Amino acid sequence: MTGLDAAPLSDVLLRLLVAVALGALVGLEREHSESGGSFAGSRTFPLFALYGALVAAFFPEALPVALAVLVVPLTAAYAAKVWFERDIGLTTLTAALVTTVLGAATMHSWRGVLVAVVVGGAVTVLLSAKDPVHEFVDQIDETERRASAKFVLVVLVVLPALPDRSLPALYGLNPRFVWLMVVFVTGLGFAAYLLGRVLGPERGIAVTGVVGGFVSSTATTVSMAEKATQNPALHHVCAFAVVTASIVMFPRALVEVAVVNPRLAPSVAVPLGAMTVVGAAAAVALYWRSATDEAVEVEEVKNPFRLRPALAFGAVFAAVLLVSESANEWFGASGVYATAFVSGLADVDAMTITLSRLAAEGAVSRSVATTGIVVAAISNTFVKVALAWLLGTRRLGWLVTVVLGAVVASGVVLLAV
Structure with a gap:
């Protein structure tokens, strides 16, 4: 039993929609990034958020295990990226894990939805401000x-x-x-x-x-x-x-x-x-x-x-x-x-x-x-x-x-x- 069992179906679907939207927001930014596009982009990041949201909704106790499982393919993709592109940046990999957690946060409570929206916006701004930050x-x-x-x-x-x-x-x-x-x-x-x-x-x-x-x-x-x-x-x-x-x-x-x-x-x-x-x-x-x-x-x-x-x-x-x-x-x-x-x-x-x-x-x-x-x-x-x-x-x-x-x-x- 989870806290969502008593929630209306419309609430659950709305939270899933917010999770996917946050993933799409980060994914669009990564799609246009020089280093992020080949690793994960506008399709993959919404899936990260949806993955976190579904696990948190129906198997909340298994969320740490789900994150650990996700690390395996991410590590493999990162290793391939380093091998073929000689790019050792960890930004996109970290953004993928954060997006998954944000998706899970949307299913925690409505306060979690608010926090996820604020943090998701801040993450997108931070990712897009690469050049100004380095300058x-x-x-x-x-x-x-x-x-x-x-x-x-x-x-x-x-x-x-x-x-x-x-x-x-x-x-x-x-x-x-x-x-x-x-x-x-x-x-x-x-x-x-x-x-x-x-x-x-x-x-x-x-x-x-x-x-x-x-x-x-x-x-x-x-x-x-x-x-x-x-x-x-x-x-x-x-x-x-x-x-x-x-x-x-x-x-x-x-x-x-x-x-x-x-x-x-x-x-x-x-x-x-x-x-x-x-x-x-x-x-x-x-x-x-x-x-x-x-x-x-x-x-x-x-x-x-x-x-x-x-x-x-x-x-x-x-x-x-x-x-x-x-x-x-x-x-x-x-x-x-x-x-x-x-x-x-x-x-x-x-x-x-x-x-x-x-x-x-x-x-x-x-x-x-x-x-x-x-x-x-x-x-x-x-x-x-x-x-x-x-x-x-x-x-x-x-x-x-x-x-x-x-x-x-x-x-x-x-x-x-």
Whole structure:
């Protein structure tokens, strides 16, 4: 007896159809691949998926044996491919096994169907992106590879070893949560960093601002201010990049809130969303005023997967968490706001995650957490304005002040309502 015995025949047939469709999707990609077409293609891959689905539907206990049996002809075909074509790539062979498992997943449950569809789509994209992936890997130098490898190694070793509980010796901090947030924030920056590397140094000014905002809006502001000083005629272009990088900080903070405390996200989305919309509208106006769309590269943005900056953020986050809890106990909401403003001068992420966590634990109310997060974002926005004045030209300073001033005003108005 299996879980499908009580299911309607239409459900079983629909799941089989999904399995075959996923196999056809992968098979079509392999059919057009230089190395995959002769091994297996648009007919064979649907059969792999159907094979896995039928075994999982009627003989679920035998699925491991069925996969082992499938490995035998696959190995023979792979050996022949290596012998006749001198191609030792394992991609198509691996894709065949994955497709079989995806077919089996469709028969597990409707959640399995959803997972199979998502994974099948991701596998197809990954297979079809062979050239861009290899080109991207070739662009990464040895120093960046070592830095990324060290960071990933430390994450894999340190995270499971950290205790997942509050420790009195650390004033009640949860070490695993602190390090998990370090990995999360660094991962956001690394995703944007990868996007920037894929697009290359000749990307447009708009993408430069977005990527710089997710990796380091402060570094973007410094770079644009220096470029405006070197060539004053580019003040509109540089102001656009600074504003774009600054407003990207708001949706980034919203993502962090949604991950740490989803219940707080709707409350925070209102002021941060309004600030994003106002900033985006002003940025569009700046873009059309720009005389050129010169390609701009943010030299200061580095690979976020580096151990020392990650440890520094972890220390800042732990300190902000402790100070915020104490400030709330001693001074109430005013203490939280003061801490948010001071913390925001250096880093918005630490305060955003801290208040999201405190709100989830009930230590502060949603309104206090929302206000504190917006205060930290406003404080960090002031830093961008100051950098534009100190390192850039007067025209750049005025443009950034007017635009980001309107952004801050919109956030303050919504908080006061």
